[in-house]
Amino acid sequence: MIARIQQGHRTIAFPDTIPALPERFRGRPQIDSSRCLEGCRRCAESCPTDAITIESTRTFSVRPLSEKMLHRKRSAGPVLDLGKCLFCPECQNACPEGAICYTQDYRLATRTREALVLRDQTLALAEALDEEARRLFGRSLRLRQVSAGGCNACEADVNVLNTIVFDLGRWGVQFVASPRHADGLLITGPVTQNMKVALQKTYEAVPPPKLVIAVGACAISGGPYVHHPEVSNGANSVVPVDLYIPGCPPHPLTVVDGLVRLLGKLTPEELLRYDEQVREHCNIGKGGNGNVCDASPSPTRKAAPARPRRP
Numbered sequence: 600m601i602a603r604i605q606q607g608h609r610t611i612a613f614p615d616t617i618p619a620l621p622e623r624f625r626g627r628p629q630i631d632s633s634r635c636l637e638g639c640r641r642c643a644e645s646c647p648t649d650a651i652t653i654e655s656t657r658t659f660s661v662r663p664l665s666e667k668m669l670h671r672k673r674s675a676g677p678v679l680d681l682g683k684c685l686f687c688p689e690c691q692n693a694c695p696e697g698a699i700c701y702t703q704d705y706r707l708a709t710r711t712r713e714a715l716v717l718r719d720q721t722l723a724l725a726e727a728l729d730e731e732a733r734r735l736f737g738r739s740l741r742l743r744q745v746s747a748g749g750c751n752a753c754e755a756d757v758n759v760l761n762t763i764v765f766d767l768g769r770w771g772v773q774f775v776a777s778p779r780h781a782d783g784l785l786i787t788g789p790v791t792q793n794m795k796v797a798l799q800k801t802y803e804a805v806p807p808p809k810l811v812i813a814v815g816a817c818a819i820s821g822g823p824y825v826h827h828p829e830v831s832n833g834a835n836s837v838v839p840v841d842l843y844i845p846g847c848p849p850h851p852l853t854v855v856d857g858l859v860r861l862l863g864k865l866t867p868e869e870l871l872r873y874d875e876q877v878r879e880h881c882n883i884g885k886g887g888n889g890n891v892c893d894a895s896p897s898p899t900r901k902a903a904p905a906r907p908r909r910p
Contacts, residue, residue, distance in 0.1 A: 632676025708857025727863030749788030783810030
């Protein structure tokens with residue numbers, strides 16, 4: 600009993616305090632295409648989910664002094680789809696020049712599927728709902744969690760949001776058993792054929808207006824099961840999605856961050872201060888490489904053999 604009394608307050612003071620993450624945690628990847636070797640495709644060939652493609656050229660315009668507008672082409676380097684990414688280190692290990700590395704930035708949620716495709720160092724993080732939606736959901740959001748054929752990793756990390764460590768209820772977000780009592784759905788898993796009709800019926804049972812949140816690579820794109828005949832390659836092929844939270848599985852803080860942004864729980868000033876605090880904590884800025892990896896080429900780094908391409 601005394602030990603319980605002395606343990607104090609255990610809930611993370613989010614967003615005022617950024618908790619320490621494990622050294623091995625891999626958050627938002629950074630790409631430095633200027634390091635890419637001409638014709639190199641090792642990162643793309645090593646990716647188990649084809650999340651990386653290589654843009655060979657990109658057109659840009661310049662106007663030199665006393666000359667007409669010129670259109671030139673240059674190498675664009677890797678393009679990484681966070682919706683497919685498993686956050687494994689295969690691409691980082693395969694790159695001989697250190698063009699790809701992972702930071703500890705856990706802020707990954709976006710409002711659109713297209714925003715998850717990284718072509719440079721920026722990521723358009725989720726914006727808040729409109730004023731009317733915030734009026735309806737801002738103080739109380741009830742979600743029905745649908746496990747649409749997942750491996751239970753995303754489900755487990757969503758479940759811990761109800762513990763005293765994260766205390767999702769302080770933001771007014773709770774999970775309910777019936778879709779008729781819910782304001783929206785939180786979907787995990789690649790939506791297998793056996794779950795497709797169940798997901799559609801659950802979505803229809805939620806009274807409008809309603810929100811849909813896709814959590815994890817499987818729910819966004821199919822993840823490691825993409826293009827398998829028994830999956831639907833993500834929830835957005837079955838129901839409209841309002842918030843995408845990537846990861847395999849996403850860290851609980853990634854989910855909390857996405858929900859807080861979606862509901863507009865922070866004022867613009869608080870959000871600006873919070874984002875700056877995360878950037879400083881993760882050592883991210885212009886040219887920053889984050890805490891997880893050193894983007895400088897290492898003479899001892901050995902490139903991993905390329906994986907055989909899937910038919």
